[in-house]
Amino acid sequence: MIYAFYIAAAVAIVSTAMVIVQMNIVHALLYLILSLLSVAVIFFVVGAPFVAALEVIIYAGAIMILFVFVIMMLNLGTQSYRTEKGWMRVWTWVGPVLLASVLLADVVYMLVSPARLPGGGRLPPAFVRPYAMMVGPRAVGVTLFGPYLIGVELASILLLSGLIGALHLGRAVRPESFIGPVSAKKPGSSKKTDRGEGTVKK
């Protein structure tokens, strides 16, 4: 099982790197899906199958939306490919890579030196003994709706406001029901406005 963890981790790192260096945006998104799937496998291996399944369900849907946005809003083609290629000069990525590898060295040092960890342990126990603690759907549910209820409620309010905002932006505008800054004047006046929506004469 520990091998499954390292294989999935290697796939995650490589695919995430490929997301960044890909010139074609759709190919980058495909690597992003792969990266998320390998993270799901890691969750599964360390004993959290519920989180693994949710990772796939939620993130797969989310990346699908991104994919649709890319198709609808970006005009893909050889030109965007060349633009991306122009951004990928050596000097643009050498700096970030150096800084990130310093961070990586820091993390590795923290992981391998036992004295630095507060518990004195070497690695988190779940990594050493997979399935040592299986977190099932019930455990997640009890925790979410027990001590973390306020977090769930806040997140749902945030999502609800997003939903209402999307509904507001996407609603069909009928001239007679348009209430906005431009119709402070008499509704139905055929004056030209910069909005263009509320100006249709009944």
Add this chain to the structure above:
Amino acid sequence: MSVTVQYLIIVFGVLAVTLGIAAMLIWVERRLLAFWQDRYGPNRVGPFGILQPVADFIKIMAKEDWIPPFADAPVFIIAPAIIVVAVLLSFAVIPWAPSISVADLNVGLLYFLAFSSLGVYSVALGGWASDNKYALLGALRASAQMISYEVFMGLSLMGVVMLAGSFNLRVIVEAQRKLWFVVPQFLGFVIFFIAGVAETHRLPFDLPEAESELVAGFHAEYSGMKFGLFFVGEYLGITLISALTATLFFGGWLGPVLPPLAWFFIKTFFFIGVFILLRAALPRPRYDQLIRLGWKVMLPLALLNLVVTGGIILAAR
């Protein structure tokens, strides 16, 4: 050692049986459609035309495997494989009989939902990589349709999960010994089945390929075995949704006299028949009607079902 061998037999047996069913369905569907439309259907190859899939397979393998020069080749090639792999992996959690299932996962139902959400990529990527306006329109329709219907497909199953107290499909089947879940969860069953038809983009919900307006939709540019994989993926999807409907709402392998495996197959094939009858009987709705049905009727009904079921369980406790 013998346990390993037994397990390998189950794994490859499930793989062979599901692929065999999917291939035979091509013939079954044509014969059944012909029966309902008062004609013969394919009856020349072998007894009753039962070897028709073999003839089709030989023909499709001999066809030219054409990748359009304007297509995005890697994505174009990988797209048809995704749907077959995703659906075949979902079969791993289906309990065929008390001792026959590949994986006894405690999040089995979520596992199925996860892979069904990956199936969308096949259609969307195939349509995008074809670089053809009909294919792209089909792909965009497919992504909107499948994402919309996935939402309440999951919600409609939560009633079953609450009644059984587990996501494990085996536990769900065992919980139906006294009463099939179709009785207390009739609304959930109807919603799940309609969502299943939309997920497999079968008629009447085959808007992504709608041959009368989009030529062939997302697979307009596909030929040879790549097209064949989309085709097989669709039939695998039908089998999967039918098997899940039988498992979740109709007691899976449970039943008197006959062995468990026989009951499972009888129930599954009944729902496959319903899928084909739907195709023979119903016209295709307009696209906006399809999406409106999803968000304005099915989603509220699924939520209502969830709240009422939860309330009753809480009151009965």
